[in-house]
Amino acid sequence: MPAKSPHRFVAPLLAVLLALGAILLGALWFIAPFWQPGYRAARVPFEPPQEAMPPEPAAPDESDTGALIDVNTASAEALTALPGIGSAKAAAIVAWREEHGAFASLADLAQIDGISIRMVENWQGLAVAAAQP
Numbered sequence: 001m002p003a004k005s006p007h008r009f010v011a012p013l014l015a016v017l018l019a020l021g022a023i024l025l026g027a028l029w030f031i032a033p034f035w036q037p038g039y040r041a042a043r044v045p046f047e048p049p050q051e052a053m054p055p056e057p058a059a060p061d062e063s064d065t066g067a068l069i070d071v072n073t074a075s076a077e078a079l080t081a082l083p084g085i086g087s088a089k090a091a092a093i094v095a096w097r098e099e100h101g102a103f104a105s106l107a108d109l110a111q112i113d114g115i116s117i118r119m120v121e122n123w124q125g126l127a128v129a130a131a132q133p
Contacts, residue, residue, distance in 0.1 A: 069127040071109060072102040082127055084119045103129040 069078055071093065079090035089112075096112050103109060106129050110117040 068125075070130045071106065071127055072097065072129055082123055084115075084122070089114050105129050 069081060071079065076087065076090040076094045079085050079093055080087060085093075092112050092114065093109065097103065106120050106123060106127060107117065108129065109115050109120050
C-alpha cells in the first residue's frame with residue numbers, strides 16, 4: 001500500500017483561502033461607500049490648532065489695597081484674604097509659624113495640612129514670605 005502524502009490537503013486549503021479572500025474583497029468593493037457611484041466625501045474645513053493660552057492670574061478683590069500679605073507677619077484675619085484660606089486654615093498657618101518659625105518661601109506653606117502647592121501658586125502676586133531678621 002502506498003504511503004499517503006502529507007501535502008494532499010495543501011491544494012484544497014489554498015483554494016478555500018483564495019475563495020474566501022475573493023469574497024471578502026468583493027464585499028468590500030461593493031459595500032464600501034466610496035466605491036459606489038455618486039458618493040461624495042464630506043469635506044471638513046481645516047482649522048489650525050490654537051495655541052494654548054496661559055491661565056490668567058487670579059484677579060485681586062476690589063477691597064485689595066495693592067499691598068502684599070506677608071505670611072510671616074500677617075494675623076489670621078489678614079490671611080483669610082488669600083484665596084482658599086478660611087479662618088481654620090489661617091489659624092493653622094499662624095500656629096505652624098509660631099511652632100516652626102518664619103517661612104523661607106511661599107512654597108513652605110504647602111507643608112501645612114489642607115494647603116496644597118497649587119493653592120500657594122495661586123497666591124503669587126498676592127502674598128510674600130518676607131525674610132525675617
